[in-house]
Each structure stands twice: as C-alpha cells, then as structure tokens.
Amino acid sequence: MPLVVQKYGGSSLADADSIKRVARRIVDTRKAGNRVCVVVSAMGDTTDELLDLADAVSPDPPERELDMLLTAGERMSMALVSMAIANLGDSARSFTGSQAGVITDDVHGRARIIDVTPGRITEALDAGHIVIVAGFQGVSQNTKEITTLGRGGSDTTAVALAAALKADVCEIYTDVDGIFTADPRIVPTARKIDRITNEEMQEMAASGAKVLMLRCVEYARRFGMPIHVRSSFSHREGTWVYETQGEDDVEAPIIAGVAHDRSEAKITVVGVSDSPGQAASIFKAIAEQQINIDMIVQNVSAIATGRTDVSFTLPKTDGQRAVRVLQSVKAELGFEQLQYDDQIGKLSLVGSGMRSHPGVSATLFQALADSGINIEMISTSEIRVSVVTRDDQLDNAVRAVHTAFGLDAADGEAVVYGGSGR
Ligand code: ADP
Ligand code: ASP
Numbered sequence: 567m568p569l570v571v572q573k574y575g576g577s578s579l580a581d582a583d584s585i586k587r588v589a590r591r592i593v594d595t596r597k598a599g600n601r602v603c604v605v606v607s608a609m610g611d612t613t614d615e616l617l618d619l620a621d622a623v624s625p626d627p628p629e630r631e632l633d634m635l636l637t638a639g640e641r642m643s644m645a646l647v648s649m650a651i652a653n654l655g656d657s658a659r660s661f662t663g664s665q666a667g668v669i670t671d672d673v674h675g676r677a678r679i680i681d682v683t684p685g686r687i688t689e690a691l692d693a694g695h696i697v698i699v700a701g702f703q704g705v706s707q708n709t710k711e712i713t714t715l716g717r718g719g720s721d722t723t724a725v726a727l728a729a730a731l732k733a734d735v736c737e738i739y740t741d742v743d744g745i746f747t748a749d750p751r752i753v754p755t756a757r758k759i760d761r762i763t764n765e766e767m768q769e770m771a772a773s774g775a776k777v778l779m780l781r782c783v784e785y786a787r788r789f790g791m792p793i794h795v796r797s798s799f800s801h802r803e804g805t806w807v808y809e810t811q812g813e814d815d816v817e818a819p820i821i822a823g824v825a826h827d828r829s830e831a832k833i834t835v836v837g838v839s840d841s842p843g844q845a846a847s848i849f850k851a852i853a854e855q856q857i858n859i860d861m862i863v864q865n866v867s868a869i870a871t872g873r874t875d876v877s878f879t880l881p882k883t884d885g886q887r888a889v890r891v892l893q894s895v896k897a898e899l900g901f902e903q904l905q906y907d908d909q910i911g912k913l914s915l916v917g918s919g920m921r922s923h924p925g926v927s928a929t930l931f932q933a934l935a936d937s938g939i940n941i942e943m944i945s946t947s948e949i950r951v952s953v954v955t956r957d958d959q960l961d962n963a964v965r966a967v968h969t970a971f972g973l974d975a976a977d978g979e980a981v982v983y984g985g986s987g988r
C-alpha cells in the first residue's frame with residue numbers, strides 16, 4: 567500500500583472548523599488506499615503568540631524553557647487532529663517529535679535533525695492507524711532535552727519522516743496553491759510554478775520565500791525526496807520541487823522567481839582603518855557570538871584618511887547582540903562609530919538560467935531605477951542576484967522586478983486562502 571506523508575501548516579489548522587476540514591482530507595487520503603503519516607504545525611499564529619507570552623514574562627528566557635513552551639503548540643494540534651479523525655470513525659494515533667524518533671543535535675531554537683528512528687510510527691501504521699506527528703520538534707541525542715527546529719520547522723519534520731519511512735510522496739499543505747513566482751500576498755499577479763528545481767527552491771527559501779523552510783529543501787535534496795507543495799483549501803495540483811539529474815532542464819525559464827526578506831538588519835562600521843586584518847577582527851568578534859552574516863560591503867577607503875566603512879547584514883534577532891559585541895571591541899579595533907539600521911528589505915531574483923543569460927542584473931537594476939528605488943547593497947551567487955532597499959520600498963521593488971522579467975500571470979489573481987501572513 568502506498569505511503570503518503572502530509573504536512574499541514576498553521577494556517578490550515580487555524581480553528582476547530584479547519585481542523586475538521588483537514589481531518590476529512592486525511593481520512594479521504596486513507597480511504598483512497600494509502601497509509602498516511604501526517605505532520606502538523608501549531609494552530610494559526612500560536613507559535614508567535616507563545617513567543618509574545620514568553621517575552622512578556624522575561625526579556626531573555628532560558629532556551630530550554632522556550633523550547634518546552636513552543637513545542638506545546640504542535641502538541642495541541644496533533645491531539646486535536648487525532649480526535650477529529652476519531653470522530654469521523656477512523657483511528658489515529660498522535661506522537662510528539664521525540665516519540666516519533668526525531669533525533670536532533672542539542673542546539674535549542676534551531677536544532678538540526680541528525681537521525682530519524684521511526685519505529686513507533688511504523689508500528690502504528692502497520693496496525694492500521696493514521697499517524698499524526700507534532701512537527702518542529704525533536705529530542706537531543708546528547709542532552710535528551712526537547713528541541714525545536716527553527717521557524718517553519720514542521721516542513722523539515724515532514725521531509726525527514728518521508729525520507730526515513732521511504733514514503734512515496736511528501737505533500738506540504740499550505741494556504742496558497744503552491745510555489746509562486748513571488749509571494750502572492752505582495753504580488754497578486756504572481757504565477758504558480760508547476761515544477762521548480764530543488765536548487766532554485768533552495769535559493770528562494772534562503773532568500774526569504776517562507777513557503778518552504780530552507781532546511782527542508784536541503785534535506786529533500788540530500789535524500790532525493792520530491793516535495794509537492796499545495797493548498798489544503800483546494801484540490802488543485804500544486805508545485806513539484808524536484809531534483810535535476812545533473813544536467814540543466816532545458817525547458818526551465820531563465821528566472822524562477824522573486825523572493826523578499828524583511829528579517830535582516832544592516833550594521834555599518836564607520837571609519838575602519840584600511841589595513842590588513844581589520845575585516846578579520848570585526849567578523850571574528852561576530853562569529854564568536856554564533857551570529858550568521860549575509861551580505862558584506864566594504865567601501866573604497868578615502869585617500870585622505872586611509873579609512874573605510876564596512877557594512878553587513880544579519881538577522882534582526884541578532885542585531886542588538888552584534889552591536890554590543892562590536893562596541894565592546896571598539897577601542898581594540900579603532901573604528902569611529904557604529905550604525906544600526908533595521909529599516910531595510912532584501913529582494914532576490916533567482917533562476918538557474920542566469921548562468922547562461924547575461925544582462926539579468928542590468929534589467930533588474932533598470933527596473934528599480936525606473937521605479938525610483940535606491941539600491942544600498944548588492945550580492946550575487948551563480949543563480950541569484952540580491953539587493954538591499956529601504957523597507958518601505960520593498961513591496962514596490964518586488965512588483966516592479968516581477969513585471970520587468972515578464973513573470974506576471976495573464977489570467978486572474980493568485981488566491982491566498984488563509985493565514986495572517988505573520
Ligand atoms: P504554513 O503555515 O502553511 O507553514 P507559511 O506561512 O509558512 O505557511 O508559508 C506560506 C506563505 O508563504 C504564503 O501564505 C505566502 O504568503 C508565503 N510565500 C512567500 N513567498 C512565496 C512564494 N514564492 N510562493 C508561495 N508562497 C510564498
Ligand atoms: N509552528 C512553527 C512556526 O510557526 C513551526 C511551523 O509552523 O512549521 O514556525
């Protein structure tokens with residue numbers, strides 16, 4: 567009997583009625599002759615609400631306790647979905663991440679899955695039950711503590727379980743009809759993509775397209791697991807994320823899509839002495855705090871002063887910590903001043919056709935210029951060009967670039983079925 571792994575996101579489980587609707591869908595999949603293992607996220611914006619609650623009792627909660635709190639969201643969903651399935655006359659068993667055998671490293675808040683030992687899941691499936699697993703969580707191999715996988719982590723749980731169970735398909739159900747050429751909440755004329763390469767989706771996810779978590783795409787690539795992203799609110803065929811067999815897909819368009827990201831801030835270290843070792847010292851101090859940086863720009867030094875400015879972007883959530891550590895080494899490094907700016911946005915254009923088509927950057931920059939949007943930073947990879955703009959210009963920038971590359975759909979608006987976009 568085929569084995570299907572399905573994942574339902576928070577927007578698909580927002581309230582009791584949604585849970586009943588999802589339960590019906592799961593039971594139908596089972597009745598169609600499949601074994602079904604389901605991964606669930608926390609209901610609606612529960613995770614954000616739990617984070618707000620933690621923040622209200624402590625500005626800097628212990629990581630262990632924060633993970634204990636956050637995993638409760640997914641546990642509520644798993645039990646409620648199981649109950650709703652029982653109410654439809656079918657039998658379901660829910661399991662926490664730990665019970666499901668999701669083994670992680672010991673980094674709270676962004677743990678990595680290092681192994682999946684799904685013995686209990688297989689047993690329950692063999693006994694004829696539908697299995698419901700709480701996403702986004704696991705248990706540390708070393709510390710035996712409960713961990714969470716980072717925001718959007720249920721996507722990764724689903725792919726990891728699908729790979730471990732050798733499932734026939736991994737379906738990710740969300741509040742839009744699949745992966746689009748841009749976020750449909752910002753670009754209503756975005757076009758649904760039927761098939762996207764894993765490599766391109768990886769760049770899209772890394773650039774802020776949160777429809778799939780980056781780690782989930784990486785995991786799928788490593789295990790050769792195809793993903794079908796689709797809506798839980800419709801029965802339309804969604805988007806397949808697939809692995810090319812080495813050679814490029816000749817029919818693939820030059821540009822896959824435009825992603826945007828508002829989660830980063832920019833730090834400028836002003837008046838850095840233009841001499842060997844300065845950049846090394848700055849980024850060593852940041853790295854020692856386990857902070858990941860994204861883009862880096864260093865200006866040409868002013869001849870008169872022999873000093874330069876270094877700007878870099880990093881997650882907003884790490885911004886204050888980075889400023890504190892740089893302030894603490896200011897005397898040692900001898901720079902003049904620090905500027906912190908969290909009003910930035912990043913736009914990324916992604917497409918594997920960029921490798922063989924020159925002029926992509928020129929078209930991108932022209933589209934922004936024609937819309938009066940200033941570019942503050944630029945970075946590129948083989949199949950991506952990213953620019954930093956003002957936060958309040960980002961939506962316009964995304965729409966302008968989307969149009970300039972001919973990505974707008976001729977027919978109708980992309981449907982956003984639910985979710986708050988939070
Ligand atoms: P879920 O709760 O199902 O995990 P998410 O909110 O994490 O859903 O992801 C779905 C959302 O991702 C969509 O509602 C959409 O706003 C956003 N999104 C961003 N970029 C894209 C894209 N290129 N295609 C589709 N959705 C996108
Ligand atoms: N509930 C978690 C989050 O909101 C995990 C997930 O939804 O995938 O990030």
Ligand code: MG
Nearest residue numbers: 575718776777
């Ligand atoms: Mg998600």
